[in-house]
Amino acid sequence: MTPPVALVTGASSGIGEATALKLHALGYTVYAAARRLNRMQSLVAAGVHVVAMDVTDDDSMRAGIQEIIARSGRIDVLVNNAGYGAYGAVEDVSIDEARQQFDVNVFGAARLTQLALPHMRKQRAGSIVNITSMGGKIHTPLGAWYHGTKFALEAISDCLRLEVAPFGIDVVVIEPGGIKTEWARIAADHLRATSGQGAYACQARAMAESMVGEASRKRQSPPQLIADTIAKAVTARRPKTRYAVGFGAKPMIFMRRWLSDRAFDSLMRMATGISRKAA
Numbered sequence: 001m002t003p004p005v006a007l008v009t010g011a012s013s014g015i016g017e018a019t020a021l022k023l024h025a026l027g028y029t030v031y032a033a034a035r036r037l038n039r040m041q042s043l044v045a046a047g048v049h050v051v052a053m054d055v056t057d058d059d060s061m062r063a064g065i066q067e068i069i070a071r072s073g074r075i076d077v078l079v080n081n082a083g084y085g086a087y088g089a090v091e092d093v094s095i096d097e098a099r100q101q102f103d104v105n106v107f108g109a110a111r112l113t114q115l116a117l118p119h120m121r122k123q124r125a126g127s128i129v130n131i132t133s134m135g136g137k138i139h140t141p142l143g144a145w146y147h148g149t150k151f152a153l154e155a156i157s158d159c160l161r162l163e164v165a166p167f168g169i170d171v172v173v174i175e176p177g178g179i180k181t182e183w184a185r186i187a188a189d190h191l192r193a194t195s196g197q198g199a200y201a202c203q204a205r206a207m208a209e210s211m212v213g214e215a216s217r218k219r220q221s222p223p224q225l226i227a228d229t230i231a232k233a234v235t236a237r238r239p240k241t242r243y244a245v246g247f248g249a250k251p252m253i254f255m256r257r258w259l260s261d262r263a264f265d266s267l268m269r270m271a272t273g274i275s276r277k278a279a
Helices: 014-025 037-046 058-072 095-123 144-167 183-195 201-212 214-219 223-235 249-258 261-272
Strands: 005-008 029-034 049-052 077-080 126-131 169-176 242-245
Touching: 005 014, 005 058, 014 029, 014 037, 014 077, 014 223, 029 037, 029 058, 037 049, 049 058, 058 095, 077 095, 095 126, 095 144, 095 169, 126 144, 126 223, 144 169, 169 223, 169 249, 183 201, 201 214, 201 261, 223 242, 242 249, 249 261
Parallel strands: 005 029, 005 077, 029 049, 077 126, 126 169, 169 242
Antiparallel strands: none
16 A cells, blocks of 8 residues: 655644654655745655645645645645734734735635645545644634634634535644744744834733743643644544644633633733733
8 A cells, every 4th residue: 555645834843844754754655845945854854755835825836736646646634734823903913914814824724725625535535634723712912813814714624524524534623722833932023023012012012921931931832742633633533623732722712612701801811911901
């Protein structure tokens, strides 16, 4: 039997890199995709195929899928991991930046799924793994655009799961909590740059510190935990539809489900140090 074939996006670091290595160790033929090939030399050394891919560029995604089919003849697993968090007050974030975040976090994943599905349907088998976040179930201060993308990807995943089940294709959502990656630093830097001055400055400073402060860093889970969960999902005969893993994911999702909106708002203010009153 030929080994199963997996495509992992956002594979130059963090969760994507760990997932590519994990699936490779399990015997998968892995194609690791990211915009910059020079950041994936460690994956090349490990025997992982690397593909230059920009999930906001249709030609780039088409070429990547065509390369995989030409070289391996099939695609069994698609891990939509590429994404980032652009925090800032709704009033401050430009609509162009908001669109860019949706292009990467939502439309990139959706378009790559469209390109992979004909091959999976032909095989009558496959797994699509969408990396959302506990942020696809909860809300935090100054994160509206980021949370909007993750809520959207959760909904798309649910609808997609119904559509492709008759073809033997699984759709799995992974909802990470706090993970030791570059994500928090990038999001905090963007938050400070976007809302660090003006009406929302006090909130921005408090929220940024809660994201990258020592207390937060100590509690974050390693990317390998998410990689192991993805591997568990794609090798299961009947995977769960959702896996909430990593620091804070399960308890936060549980509290959001059972607390009222205002009670959860109060919890978020307390956890992040955001004042109820404007400065």
